[in-house]
Amino acid sequence: MxxxxxxxxxxxxxxxxxTAEHHHIAWRNAANSAGRNFSQQDFANTFGHRNPEIIKYLFGSAMSEKDGEELSNRKEQEYRDAISKHGVxxxxxxxxxxxxxxxxxxxxxxxxxxxxxxxxxxxxxxxxxxxxxxxxxxxxxxxxxxxxxxxxxxxxxxxxxxxxxxxxxxxxxxxxxxxxxxxxxxxxxxxxxxxxxxxxxxxxxxxxxxxxxxxxxxxxxxx
Ligand SMILES: [Mg+2]
Known part of the structure; x- marks a missing residue:
């Protein structure tokens, strides 16, 4: 050979x-908790991107780096809990x-x-x-x-x-x-x-x- x-x-x-559905739900909950809507179009626009870029897209300079990191961590924890629960x-x-x-x-x-x-x-x-x-x-x-x-x-x-x-x-x-x-x-x-x-x-x-x-x-x- x-x-x-x-x-x-x-x-x-x-x-x-x-795992898109679990990501979508976790992002929507995270964005809502910070007072922002998260539409289907938002999901499409951020698909495949890293969290720092997604947070920037969602909140611009309105969110500090530290708050962005916390929000990102919460979102990912919720996502991991969901795939643990539902399987993948x-x-x-x-x-x-x-x-x-x-x-x-x-x-x-x-x-x-x-x-x-x-x-x-x-x-x-x-x-x-x-x-x-x-x-x-x-x-x-x-x-x-x-x-x-x-x-x-x-x-x-x-x-x-x-x-x-x-x-x-x-x-x-x-x-x-x-x-x-x-x-x-x-x-x-x-x-x-x-x-x-x-x-x-x-x-x-x-x-x-x-x-x-x-x-x-x-x-x-x-x-
Ligand atoms: Mg992909």
């Missing part, structure tokens, strides 16, 4: 797991793809805007930690997606050149980040939060309705 020449970087929320499972096709890449020797990472505690809880609840050689969270970066920092950091830990990495993403911000990093990018529409046209317009190399519709051979074809 020849040595695989590319690595895989996974977005988490909306790509590996669909991998989206269709995710486990099969992760296992197939692993079997074929591809190094894999997660590059997420979420805080580390969320990532660890999801990995534990879905029992997939052993497949990942690197995990980079919103807390490990200074600038969130669409900045490429999270994916560049993941590639660097994997020790694979950015142009030999493939990112799986469901959000426009993440696809922009992957392309800015010089990586191949597969747009995944499973969650239905962005349309195929939207993901294509920001540069996804390939769009799939869900992860059951793709395999390793198709990914090899991207290079």
């Amino acid at each position: 020849t040595t695989p020449t590319f690595g895989i970087i996974w977005d988490m929320d909306g790509t590996l797991v669909d 499972s991998l989206l269709p096709g995710a486990r099969e793809l992760i296992e197939d890449f692993h079997r074929n020797g591809h190094l894999q990472a997660i590059g997420t805007s979420a805080p580390r505690a969320n990532l660890e809880q999801i990995l534990k609840q879905t029992n997939i930690s052993s497949f990942f050689a690197a995990t980079v969270t919103g807390q490990d970066t200074q600038r969130g997606k669409p900045n490429p920092e999270v994916f560049l950091k993941a590639a660097s830990i994997l020790n694979i050149a950015p142009n030999k990495c493939v990112v799986f993403e469901d959000a426009e911000a993440g696809i922009k980040a992957a392309k800015a990093a010089g990586m191949r990018c597969v747009g995944v529409c499973t969650g239905g939060h962005s349309s195929a046209e939207d993901l294509k317009s920001v540069g996804a190399d390939l769009i799939v309705p869900n992860l059951t519709r793709i395999n390793r051979d198709i990914i090899i074809g991207l290079f």
